[in-house]
Amino acid sequence: MQLNTIRRELYPSVMVDIAIFSVDESGLRVLLVHRANEPQKGLWALPGGFLKPDVDATLEAAARRVLIEKIGVDTPHLEEVCTFSGKDRDPRGWSISVLFFALLPRDQVQAVVKAKVDAVEWVDARNHGLAMAFDHSDHLNRAIDVLKRKVARHALPLHLMPTNFTMTALQRACEAILGLSLDKSVFRRRLKADIEKQPPEIPDLVEVAGATETGHQRPAQLYKAREGFVFLE
Amino acid sequence: MQLNTIRRELYPSVMVDIAIFSVDESGLRVLLVHRANEPQKGLWALPGGFLKPDVDATLEAAARRVLIEKIGVDTPHLEEVCTFSGKDRDPRGWSISVLFFALLPRDQVQAVVKAKVDAVEWVDARNHGLAMAFDHSDHLNRAIDVLKRKVARHALPLHLMPTNFTMTALQRACEAILGLSLDKSVFRRRLKADIEKQPPEIPDLVEVAGATETGHQRPAQLYKAREGFVFLE
DNA sequence: AGAATAGTGTCTGTCAGACAGTATCGC
DNA sequence: GCGATACTGTCTGACAGACACTATTCT
Structure with missing residues (x-):
């Protein structure tokens, strides 16, 4: 099969990021991943990964795959929040990130931590005090906002x-x-x-x-x- | 400068589509473009175009550029609705479309039509009876829905x-x-x-x-x- | 009995829907 | 005056906030 190649600069990287929320006694929690590699090594990020068109049926399917691969959970609810895009948001170049949020029942929180103990942490969604990678701080705020609006409009989480x-x-x-x-x-x-x-x-x-x-x-x-x-x- | 090439199949096409709304005596109108070329030649579509990372600062900027280039208007309000993605939504292959909606004051509607008379038409947003290209019928419905929800929540258009x-x-x-x-x-x-x-x-x-x-x-x-x-x- | 949490009753203010009424223009 | 549209007043019911009250368990 002939390889069909294109100029890299004309196509942006496409990734999905997911804010997985849960609730425990201390309030709203979100799952952050400690970045072990460059770029932004050592900072905390929302779990995410690159879109794989050869594997993923849609962007939402990509988000679901990333959650299963990286975190080891399949969440009941996954919903698009918005996109982030531009030349500077990721040092590797022009990129698009499609943000989703997910909801995890509190009785499954432990399973996640057990699966990937070292690199993953449930933190206070509003007040974690961690340095976040890329524009993920904005991501998190937008995700919280969408979730909050839905509940304020009487949707039951x-x-x-x-x-x-x-x-x-x-x-x-x-x-x-x-x-x-x-x-x-x-x-x-x-x-x-x-x-x-x-x-x-x-x-x-x-x-x-x-x-x-x-x-x-x-x-x-x-x-x-x-x-x-x-x-x- | 060395050309950095990549395998085409690993990167999806990224495009932006815009539902431009206006209101006249007969109700809510949206601007549709008659497709003169393949694919989907002869069908009606929302105005849209490919992202150009070398030109566009963000996806929203891309949408703004497309509106100016293709329709000849710079709209006061441009807002992301959601994304559509997958292998089959465009016959050219795996693609992502980021949908925006725009609002155009009714006193500027004529200017648009004058600029690109032949290929463009303001139609009844809910009841146009035209055959639409790609998944643009879904796009339009989603855009109307987001707009409607905002107004229902007392946002003034x-x-x-x-x-x-x-x-x-x-x-x-x-x-x-x-x-x-x-x-x-x-x-x-x-x-x-x-x-x-x-x-x-x-x-x-x-x-x-x-x-x-x-x-x-x-x-x-x-x-x-x-x-x-x-x-x- | 007392602590703790579950669950109820009720008053009040705010606001949306409905609809009738009044005001001010051109003719 | 009449038609037409602008604008106001008021009654009603739905519902949210506040808060006090009763109920049922364990110790």
């Missing part, structure tokens, strides 16, 4: 939750994303309204019949995401 | 308006974008609230002192966009 969860746990997740505390009564009123939606409206939330979370206090009703739920406002 | 305009004209523009009719009283109440915002809040709308539009009925107060207005919810 159920992909962050384990299979069964309490209303309080869900409220904590929303609070972590929004960066403020919500009124319990108001929050529950909204969820109740969702659950009691009449067809053709479909509720996102389903009561897990009879199941309760038992702790050191009054047990709480458990809920789960509707079958086929997607995180679209 | 002032970039669509001429310098001075009446509240009714602005209401017609919003109605065209949303595809439904709004209550006059409700609409004006919202705008009044905007105009009377107290610092540090800044109103988007400014009353043009003394100026009225004189027609065959009661004259209407004229308004203009705030200096430095940008279309961000």
Whole structure:
């Protein structure tokens, strides 16, 4: 087969970067990778990689592949945020980065860390204090912003939750994303309204019949995401 | 200088496409280009072109350049919608298209048509009945959707308006974008609230002192966009 | 009983929808 | 006056914020 070659300068590098979010007791967390190689060696970056047109069906598929290869997880939700482009954002030359965000249920966070212990860290998404590579600081801010806007518009980030969860746990997740505390009564009123939606409206939330979370206090009703739920406002 | 060549298959084509919207008496309009050459000759497409890394500072700059070169307008507002990518969306091979939308004031619509009379047409954005090239039908739908969402969230599409305009004209523009009719009283109440915002809040709308539009009925107060207005919810 | 968390009830202010009413122009 | 469009007033219901209250568990 004849090799079809082109001038390098006429084609930009194309990469995908992913902000994977999770929520734990200390708030909204994002996964950063410590760069072991040049360029930007020693700085922290969002996980990412180059598009491989011979392997990837689409840019989103590339993002999914990168997550599996580098981090060892397949996330339930993956969504495009925006692109970053230009001559100077990467020292290697004109490049395009397509940014995605992903949501990982908190009960899968440990699996990630175990897979690639050394180079990967879950950090506070808003206040990590690490020096970030390229324009990834902007990337992260944009990703947080998109996620926040969706939750503010009453989209429920159920992909962050384990299979069964309490209303309080869900409220904590929303609070972590929004960066403020919500009124319990108001929050529950909204969820109740969702659950009691009449067809053709479909509720996102389903009561897990009879199941309760038992702790050191009054047990709480458990809920789960509707079958086929997607995180679209 | 030595030519640095690479294998063509490892780099996708990168192009930008732009949905330019305007509003006239018959509703929301978008500019389509009749394709004179293969591929997809004879079909209608959104204006677009290949990224030129040696010329364009960013993808957005590329979109702006394409608009100026092909359509002869520099639009006040240009915003990224999303990307489309894959092996099959363009018969020439693996490609990425970054979609933008632009807003053109209605008093500049004629200028466009004059510049490139033959190959360009303003059509009803939702109901044009034309056969579209590539996946540009999806592009258009996504662009309309993003625009609509912004207006539904109370962003004012002032970039669509001429310098001075009446509240009714602005209401017609919003109605065209949303595809439904709004209550006059409700609409004006919202705008009044905007105009009377107290610092540090800044109103988007400014009353043009003394100026009225004189027609065959009661004259209407004229308004203009705030200096430095940008279309961000 | 007391601590802790689950879950409810209710008041209030804000705002959107609906729609009727008044004002001011040309003819 | 009449048609037409500009502009205002007001009633209503939905809903968010605030906050106090009750309920059920464990120790």
